[in-house]
Amino acid sequence: MATVDLKGLGKTYQGGVRAVEGVDLTIADGEFIVLVGPSGCGKSTILRMIAGLEAVSEGEVRIGGTAVNRLEPGERDIAMVFQNYALYPHMSVRANMSYGLKNQKTPKDEIARRIAEAARILQLGDYLDRKPRQLSGGQRQRVAMGRAIVRDPKAFLFDEPLSNLDAKLRAELRAEIKALHRRLRSTFIYVTHDQVEAMSLADRIVLMNRGRIEQIGTPMELYDRPASRFVAEFIGTPPMNLLPAESPAARALAQGARLPQGAAWLGVRPEALTLARAGLRGQVGLIEALGADMLVHLVAEGHDAPLILRLHGTARLAEGQEITVAPEEGTLRAFDGAGQALHPTAEPVAAGG
Amino acid sequence: MVENRPVSTFLTHAVLIAGVVFLCFPVWMALVASTHGPEALSKAPIPLWFGDQGFQNYRDLLTGGLPEAGGVPVGLMMLNSLIMALGITIGKIAISLIAAYAIVYFRFPFRMGFFWMIFITLMLPVEVRILPTFDVITRLDMLNSYHGLIVPLIASATATFLFRQFFLTIPDELVEAARIDGAGPMKFFRDILLPLSRTNIAALFIILFIYGWNQYLWPLIVTTEERLYTVVMGIQRMANSGEQLPVWHYIMGTAILALIPPVLVVLAMQKLFVKGLVESEK
Ligand SMILES: Nc1ncnc2c1ncn2[C@@H]1O[C@H](COP(=O)(O)OP(=O)(O)OP(=O)(O)O)[C@@H](O)[C@H]1O
Ligand SMILES: [Mg+2]
Numbered sequence: 166m167a168t169v170d171l172k173g174l175g176k177t178y179q180g181g182v183r184a185v186e187g188v189d190l191t192i193a194d195g196e197f198i199v200l201v202g203p204s205g206c207g208k209s210t211i212l213r214m215i216a217g218l219e220a221v222s223e224g225e226v227r228i229g230g231t232a233v234n235r236l237e238p239g240e241r242d243i244a245m246v247f248q249n250y251a252l253y254p255h256m257s258v259r260a261n262m263s264y265g266l267k268n269q270k271t272p273k274d275e276i277a278r279r280i281a282e283a284a285r286i287l288q289l290g291d292y293l294d295r296k297p298r299q300l301s302g303g304q305r306q307r308v309a310m311g312r313a314i315v316r317d318p319k320a321f322l323f324d325e326p327l328s329n330l331d332a333k334l335r336a337e338l339r340a341e342i343k344a345l346h347r348r349l350r351s352t353f354i355y356v357t358h359d360q361v362e363a364m365s366l367a368d369r370i371v372l373m374n375r376g377r378i379e380q381i382g383t384p385m386e387l388y389d390r391p392a393s394r395f396v397a398e399f400i401g402t403p404p405m406n407l408l409p410a411e412s413p414a415a416r417a418l419a420q421g422a423r424l425p426q427g428a429a430w431l432g433v434r435p436e437a438l439t440l441a442r443a444g445l446r447g448q449v450g451l452i453e454a455l456g457a458d459m460l461v462h463l464v465a466e467g468h469d470a471p472l473i474l475r476l477h478g479t480a481r482l483a484e485g486q487e488i489t490v491a492p493e494e495g496t497l498r499a500f501d502g503a504g505q506a507l508h509p510t511a512e513p514v515a516a517g518g
Numbered sequence: 519m520v521e522n523r524p525v526s527t528f529l530t531h532a533v534l535i536a537g538v539v540f541l542c543f544p545v546w547m548a549l550v551a552s553t554h555g556p557e558a559l560s561k562a563p564i565p566l567w568f569g570d571q572g573f574q575n576y577r578d579l580l581t582g583g584l585p586e587a588g589g590v591p592v593g594l595m596m597l598n599s600l601i602m603a604l605g606i607t608i609g610k611i612a613i614s615l616i617a618a619y620a621i622v623y624f625r626f627p628f629r630m631g632f633f634w635m636i637f638i639t640l641m642l643p644v645e646v647r648i649l650p651t652f653d654v655i656t657r658l659d660m661l662n663s664y665h666g667l668i669v670p671l672i673a674s675a676t677a678t679f680l681f682r683q684f685f686l687t688i689p690d691e692l693v694e695a696a697r698i699d700g701a702g703p704m705k706f707f708r709d710i711l712l713p714l715s716r717t718n719i720a721a722l723f724i725i726l727f728i729y730g731w732n733q734y735l736w737p738l739i740v741t742t743e744e745r746l747y748t749v750v751m752g753i754q755r756m757a758n759s760g761e762q763l764p765v766w767h768y769i770m771g772t773a774i775l776a777l778i779p780p781v782l783v784v785l786a787m788q789k790l791f792v793k794g795l796v797e798s799e800k
Contacts, residue, residue, distance in 0.1 A: 216698060217697075218694050218697065218698075237697065238694070238697045238698045239697060239698060239702075243698065244698065245694070245695070245698050247694070248691075249689060249691050251689065251691035251694065251695040253710060255713040255714055264699050265698070265700055268699055268701055268705065269700060312699075
């Protein structure tokens with residue numbers, strides 16, 4: 166258990182690829198941080214620099230207050246879980262878990278005690294003498310987590326640990342990882358490109374874009390007050406509806422409210438739009454019924470791409486029907502021409518009035 | 519096989535049996551010949567079934583010094599061959615493992631240069647470089663010794679290349695997991711790379727042992743003392759023993775004896791080999 170601090174962290178790969186630039190991040194002791202972003206944005210690179218698998222080009226990595234830039238991965242007292250499990254194929258589950266401890270010269274009975282404990286937490290008791298190839302993908306990833314737990318490290322690093330599993334197992338293990346964090350109260354740093362994982366696991370999300378941090382915040386902060394168009398479009402499925410601020414459709418949505426100076430884009434979440442008397446008129450296009458709710462594509466005048474609404478599953482709508490929608494109070498967001506939110510932290514744009 | 523009709527089954531078996539007979543007949547002949555006296559083999563028809571001299575022939579071979587073979591018992595020759603073949607095999611495997619490890623896992627100047635240097639020595643087998651090698655061995659005073667027999671044959675580009683290719687298939691994540699587990703270079707080599715290479719080592723052991731066992735030209739050149747003769751040289755000497763008639767019963771007996779160690783090695787390694795294949799991932 167320890168804090169992890171990244172100060173002005175940067176990475177230039179051989180051949181001049183700038184993978185990470187100027188990353189400042191302070192991770193509290195026991196915090197669950199999720200690094201998320203599109204493919205190639207440098208998430209893995211940051212994690213690997215924390216682990217010591219990749220040399221740091223600029224800046225500093227501190228674990229528990231001490232700079233570790235020059236330490237070997239084995240000396241940093243961290244544990245890592247990889248996407249492809251990376252279990253030693255010729256060793257039994259037990260040997261896989263004890264290998265790191267043996268290298269640290271941990272006494273035998275202590276190793277046995279910790280393995281028993283980890284096996285109990287992860288329900289691996291029946292598999293301890295099997296080889297990795299005799300296990301399913303989910304079990305293998307549990308073993309990899311067990312290998313991390315027994316080390317009792319200062320921080321746990323995960324690099325897309327669930328990406329190779331099917332949807333059901335992914336949801337199951339996601340809950341298990343969350344429970345594990347509750348139990349261990351250790352620092353977790355978790356990389357994924359799946360925003361559902363990010364939203365459900367994180368204490369704080371770090372959203373990356375092209376090697377830079379786009380926004381840091383709790384899942385709800387990112388969802389509710391995206392600092393930029395990029396965040397607004399990345400978080401949430403379906404993503405936030407965005408309209409040019411000057412379009413008639415945007416004016417109809419704002420219903421005469423003054424948009425902030427320099428607003429170029431207006432954004433509204435699909436579930437923030439409701440049927441109303443006054444507002445934006447449009448025609449119902451495609452309807453995707455999802456059970457609990459439905460996604461309605463609304464073709465509005467003066468806006469080419471359909472707006473997406475998330476309505477309650479019981480709403481009675483037919484394709485081709487004319488409806489009028491309006492945003493709920495305080496749900497409109499505005500972004501300037503460069504994509505920056507105009508009120509990143511302060512009051513959202515007032516609607517109505 | 520998808521096809522399973524009686525006719526095709528019969529045909530495949532017929533072909534296979536013919537092949538087996540064809541391959542085994544010479545061995546059978548050698549085995550039979552080694553149990554007869556010298557006269558039985560020099561006149562027609564050649565016997566096709568065992569004679570009664572087998573026990574005595576083999577005793578003569580293993581213990582008595584045959585004048586036709588330079589007066590050394592075949593037992594000693596086999597021991598020499600064994601030492602040479604094992605020396606070459608183990609040496610080649612050890613050196614090529616270490617060389618491949620260095621080339622794949624360490625960054626050092628001219629790494630690829632070294633790799634290509636090793637690679638082009640593939641084109642230089644002993645037969646091609648025999649004069650310079652002989653010169654080196656003479657200057658190092660290694661004529662007529664076991665290390666003179668072994669050392670010049672010990673470097674192996676083929677095995678290095680093979681291990682390199684194998685190491686390249688080991689996922690980076692495995693290496694990284696080991697680094698995080700605090701395994702330094704030596705530990706990684708011993709605890710992870712070596713066990714994973716077991717199947718490859720077993721396969722190479724078979725090939726290299728037979729290569730070493732069958733060496734003829736090099737031992738002929740570096741040894742002049744009878745006590746260092748290898749069994750392949752012994753057979754050759756007996757077959758070309760000047761004016762006298764070749765002693766076919768002894769020659770065949772020696773050939774049969776010379777077959778035994780490679781067969782044993784194949785059997786022993788095959789177990790490991792098959793086990794490794796079954797155990798390896800995917
Ligand atoms: N060893 C390397 N050499 C050169 N460039 C690299 C290397 N590893 C990664 N990169 C580059 O650095 C950038 C960031 O890579 P990184 O692996 O951190 O992305 P990521 O966010 O983890 O993506 P993904 O979600 O696909 O795993 C990419 O543009 C990638 O091409
Ligand atoms: Mg990655």
